[in-house]
Amino acid sequence: MIIDRLTSLVLRLRLPILLLTLVIAGFCAMGLPKISMTTDYRVVFSEDYPQLVAFDKMQETFGQRDNIMIVLAPEDGNVFTARTLDAIEQLTRAAWRTPFSRRVDSLTNFQDTYADGDDLIVRALAEDAAGMSAEQIAEMRQIALNEPLLVNRIVSKQGHVAAINITMNLPPNDTSGQAEAVTYIRAMIAELETNSPWISTYLTGEIMMGQTFKEASDLDIATLFPIMFILILLIAAIFLRSLWAIVAVTLVIVLSTISAMGLSGHLHIEHSLITGSAAVVILTLAVADSVHFLVTMFQELRQGADKRQAIIESMRINIEPIFLTSVTTGIGFLALNFSESPPFRSLGNVVAIGVFFAFFFSVISMPALLSYLPIKPGKSAQLGGQLMDRFADFAIKRRNELIVAFVLICVFTAHGLTLNQFNDAFTKFFGKQLVFRQHTDFVEANLTGVMMIHHTIDSGAADGIFEVDYLADLDKLVHWYEAQPGVMHVESYSDIMRRLNRTIHNGSELHYRTPEDPNLAAQYHLLYELSLPYGLDVNHLVDINRQATRITVTMAGVESNVIVAADLNARAFAKANLPGLTIEEGVGPSVMLGHMGKANGKSMISGAVLAVSSISIVIMLVLRNFKLGMLSILPNIAPGIIGFGLWGMFNGRLSFAAVPALVIAFGIVVDNTVHFLSKYLRARRVNKDEVDAAIHYSYHRVGTALGVNSTILICGFLVLLFSATKINQFIGLMTALSLMISLAITYLILPPILMLLDSSSDTDTDAEPEAEAEAKQKQINGPPPLPESNY
């Protein structure tokens, strides 16, 4: 047999193989330093993602919008005190020196306008705040808390917290610049907290979020790996009970993981928050492969075989199922290449590479290594042989009830499926253990939102933004938006125009409206523009042609569904009611993410179809049986349907990781079906068993092994629940859940289905002639070698 020859070859060439393994792993490991972790949230979107293209177009006109927001909360609950204003003023000055900063907005440098005779005075709201009198501060408070550009954005309504907003201008794909800026800001904050201990500070904004991508994955590495290794030791202790076996398993899984990660560095696969789970997944799959091999080998050793025989026997039994499950799992992960979101493509490719290494190292390198080790089997850990028989009896006896129950559960949970909705929020990516999440939650609760919709509002002609209708309609749009749920603040040029008009009319509230003469508006604009100091121009709100302005709607406490709906409704409202302007599609990270769930789902559909069909074809080829191949689709996709149905009933919030998680789970659960069906067919063909006897045989042969294998995988994926990010938690939870469901289906539902559909006459006619011939040949030559093992 080819496999026996392969094993002999492996054992004969064990030294070269081990050396080659080390060389390969060493070469791959050299790629590890090349792995760069992106801290740019934009990595979630592909370059040609329509909403990203629109966002970039807006930013080309009005400048980048990514920001760092520092929120200051004085313990006395009032930012309008000389000492706190002084601290804000100093921090504002220091903030201008932030690397890659473009603009700094704060309570103190806000450019207030007022009239003094025929002079138009434009000046910072607070200057030399330390020396401001109580009356001056009271006056400033009065102005600030009535200024729409400030309230709920730079200062809270009740004046208890204030923000310094730093707009950044980072070169594209420059992660070091971002880190540099954050380092500078943190040093600045540390100094503030020493000098002004009564102020608590909170940091949020896109730049901090990007930085948290990296911090979250660093935290994941620090927490998930220790848990994973404890788990591996536990698994090894329970199933292997041999120190040398633990050494061998550890070596194999570490080498697999290092090789896969290192090779991904050589191949310049982009790593991000989402690929952070790759290492844990590879470790899990590699443990499953190597434990398989060792469990069989130990069984052989206990039955008196010598080490060489045991290795050969374990190879013979395991190489095909390990190869098969590697292929199906690999297909599942490679299908992630259809994802709209590049990090999932990276995740799929890295894990697929890892699956390959795990296979190679488990069946080639590990036998070579084991042959050197003074390995002895531990005490027998015989689990549940009788239990399996009882399962088989139960499943056969209660087959009708089981099928009815299964159908009911499917229908019930399919209803749950419809309760799922795509709904995302960048801030909710992160667990509450992350500082960014805590700070952002504080900012949302006390000051303003972090989710924004930016609109370009076009007038249709150069200088058109000064037209009476345009400004009036812009004002109406702002009011409409302010009335929408979740809207905290609307930043609009019309508020500047209203204020200027009032100032020029000596502060008369009657003129707190948009000007009614376009020439006048344009000239106010020029006057205001000429009066603004360094860096505080209006170019971030107005384009160079004076044809369009930007409005930014800030929302808090909402998720992407509300944001996407607000954008759609705003456009419908403007189209119907505001002829003076054209509103462009809302853009921004939250809007992009809002569309991502659906876009990713759509793009993954072809990937999912391809994965399901190619895995089914693989199963048909291996089983050499079309009917059972088709039949296998049901138990393979049912776990995903039931799992997501349960999710819909208990949570129902699908992130854009949902469909990728479904495909990953599918690629992994098929193992169960494949193993069970292959043993079943073997019994039917080779032993000419009746259906129920064949089911008993299958239970006996693979029942325990499936339980062991699934337990390892379930535990491994459950480790992801300790991740600091919701995406990894979700992938872990859904895969583990699907595996549990799949195990139950394999034990309880697959046998009744086989009994229902696989009448004895069919199997014989369906079986391919070659299989028949092979079976007959074996019968002539004597009884077929029925391995006394897990598989």
Added chain:
Amino acid sequence: MRNNLSNPPFHFLASILLMIPLLVQAETAEQKGRAIFEEIDRRDLNFGDFSSDQEMILRNKSGQESRRIMENTVLEGGNKDINDGDKTLIIFREPKRIRGTALITHAHQQRDDDQWLYLPALGRVKRISGASKAGSFVGSEFSYEDLAPQEVDDYTYEYIGDEIFAEQDCFKVKRVPVDKDSGYTQQFVWVDKSEYRIQKVEFYDRKATLIKILTITSYQQYLDQYWRPGYLSMINQQDGKSTDMIATNYVFRQGLTEADFSENSLRRAR
């Protein structure tokens, strides 16, 4: 030998040789830098007044363009009549919504400049508050600070070295603005040695990173003395925006007086 040394001509030569290092050391980099700008100033003395037409072409990152057209008139200060800085009048011609809007600046050596803007739509003159000259000028990449006539005392200087720029032998000088409201921490200026014209300026923003590069070309000489540029290109290095300025129709010595630059004169400006 002693005789030879005490020989008067030889003695003289020896003392000259000994003094050379002293002479070189006598002028520090700071002094040399300042001297270059004093020479620029000296060569431009007594132009009296001049005017020109200016067209600005603004471009944003996506390549969108926008135009501003204005007339610029300068009255020389610091002479026997006006013991102060230059006076400038800018009248906007385009875009048409701001046609006739006029900006007067009185530069002062010791205090903030005075600025007034006449708004024809309002029929009134508005005074503009002081600290604004570092802000963007009409949405362009130029700030008023970049365009305004420069005084030697506006900066401290440091001569960096000689460099060839645009095939011309140039001095490279670092200058640091004195005004705390300036948008810049430092500038590097390239001045050609033959005619003392500014060829290139690199501007460093408040976080001390390069923000803009100005290159000045198409210089022409007027009245056989005064060089004026025909083309200025300002490119923002941080956000991909740029502004070109084309200056034409230079006219010198029209006999303008302070009255032409008074607040009252603004209403007449069209």
